[in-house]
Amino acid sequence: MKNLIILGLSSLLICLSCQNNKNLSNEVTVAGTIENHDQTVLKILDVMGRGSWEDVVPVTENRFSINLTLERPAIKTLMYGDMRKDIFLQPGKSLEVSFDALNIENSFRYGGDLKIENAVFDSISQRLGNIDYSYLYTQPLDLTSLYMDSLKNDSKEYLKSLLNKYITSPYFEEYANASIDYNVAYLKIMLGDSQEEQYAGYYDFLNELKIEDHDLLDMPDYRMFLYFYLEMETNKRYKDLDSIQNQTADAKFYETLKTIENLKDEEVRAYSLYNTMLMQLKEFGTVDFDRHFGYFNTHNLDERYAEQMRFAYEEKKRIAPGQPAPEFTLEDVDGNQVSLSEFKGKYVYVDFWLTTCSRSARELPYFLKLYSDYKEDNIVFVSISPDKDKNTWLDFVKEKRNVGTSLWSDKFLDSEVTKNYQVLGTPTYVLIDKEGNIIDPVAAKPSSKEIRETFDLLLKSK
Template identity: 25%
Template structure:
């Protein structure tokens, strides 16, 4: 009897152990990287879990105590999964296809793969990939398109629910996510339809403007699990906070405004995880702020942020920016130009260097191009090197725009887009970013004014003549 009890106990322990792990294996053809990383928003982890073998196969076992949404990442290719304890998933995809957004040939099989397969099927069923085209539709066609798509996805969720009982939390989160995505489309239609379809003069339905208000902002489990819902909640709180401060008639973007924003975040009746995200978003503008606001952020950020990952990142940023003060030796660069020729900062020493870090997908970047071209023409006889460094992830898109827009100066391409050296060296958090370097290779301003600002031309002439 004792032996039987012992054996049963061992089996139960083994079963519990197995149910707290998940095995991920498979093969990637045309991989975008030689490693597999896994991002789990709920636990705020982003870890390398496997290295690809020469034939593209991989295998990893991870500990997990409850179901969580996750992203399996290979370079710029990503796949959304629902990780269920005890699952054994086999995943196959083409890295180049998935990187470009095509997931039709992806397969997810194995024990516990049903919910991840649903996520994949929903991704492939979403026909609204060209958002600009959808937002350009007349109102009636837009409504028909987004409603039809929402109904299709809702039906897929219902069918999964009926054949896979016991997934109530997963289903609830999926439905919440779909509602947020629909709200986004309505919001974008309100904001951009007139620009994309200027000949459509029909009024936009009022319900588009109020649909977001029907979504609760207090599902904190979903907040930790679903990135798009987290962004929605942060947007809603940010909007309410800013409107409150405006009603108090405090000057926008002033030091007093930022102080009041921090005061309100501190007193919000929400979990700390929400305050962390609100505070981290506030810090995201740090590099673009005047010193008066930077000082407030440095002094008070720990009052609203306790997340160690965020506080550490901000500390690292401050250390980086300290090295980018005026008069410091500018970080060097070496990139190939549009003709494949290497251009380095050392090659341009003796000239004033004005750098534009940009990308073809960046609207504000493209808005500066006419001003930059005009300034280049007016100052072409000065000792000034105009250097545009693209951080596009699509090199052909960059090459096409350089040709079509007849861009002048030094047109350089930085590999690895947002992980490129220029981004890291200058602690860039958003583009366009303009950088001014003097003839001796010293920084004048690591966050210089844009070409559209008249002061930029004046400063460049002053430096060129010094």
């Protein structure tokens, strides 16, 4: 679920009065140039309280421009293929972006009114991203805590040195400092959760933070912090359940809802309820979700979230169990075009994966064993990779996973097949029946006992 968390961001405000907001123009322009544009879709991601998650930005002759209406400073996510950049925006200001599609990492540049803010933010983000996780997860918590505190202090000193050199928006300065605080805080919660026990005082850093702050809801690091904080509090409640209660279906989910009910800030509570319901829907689909939908409709007080939930629910229903599986025709390792309809009369287990995905790599040995155990049965194994580089995919398949039917899809996660199957991350597994209808749009992974039990049950029913 964690990889599905925080898909997009909208407005951001720290210490900005309503009077000041009224004096700002609501228009902000994001424009730029993409060298070697290859028809990859450029998008601005924004999921908070909206019926649609993304704005597609038209690119004409390598140029693009879009005007956004903002009531206050905001952070949005700019997406191009597998590239994601959080960009700081402010009403009445402009941002220019340029990059070479063949070498995005080394060619990305900012310009316009918000050139300095975004260059500084990008630099801080990269600094916070240079974390040695292999070290952190092998060390005791007292050492990892010191490591994270050092990272926080170093990042703040670095930010201070940059702000001493350049004039930036006061809103940005406060945002950048808070972003560092909550970034380190949610990582500390993650590290603490990875250990069975935490030393006395480990979570004292939470006393330095405002846990519930609706003004920060549109800050990505705060929203990540809020997610992991609620998960931590839910785990405490879950551990207090008896052996019968914790075996109840969706027991942990219901404890999460109770944790959310205890939040004092109405806007934070509304967002947390929405986000938790959305993740439940995306991970487990529409089966048995009607009762959760009823709870949401009773407790939600924000029409924006109601609209978003209705949109997500209707989208998910398109690939609900019993619905026709979306047709696809893709290229296999030999250059042949292969369609889903060719497998009618057989069960189809579809694996969406990427060569660069660590979770896909962890499941690979189990996928190969599952294929080996069921390859003589009436089950077809179809692997679909939307890898950006076709040759990388081809070499990987031939060397490590040339079993079943391996297919390649272009345009990364913007491809038609990944959109039709609502693939938000990899690996994602889908199970299709002999008539071409969906059995499970979020099927069990190869390493689980559940998928073997499902296969055996299907094969017995023939």
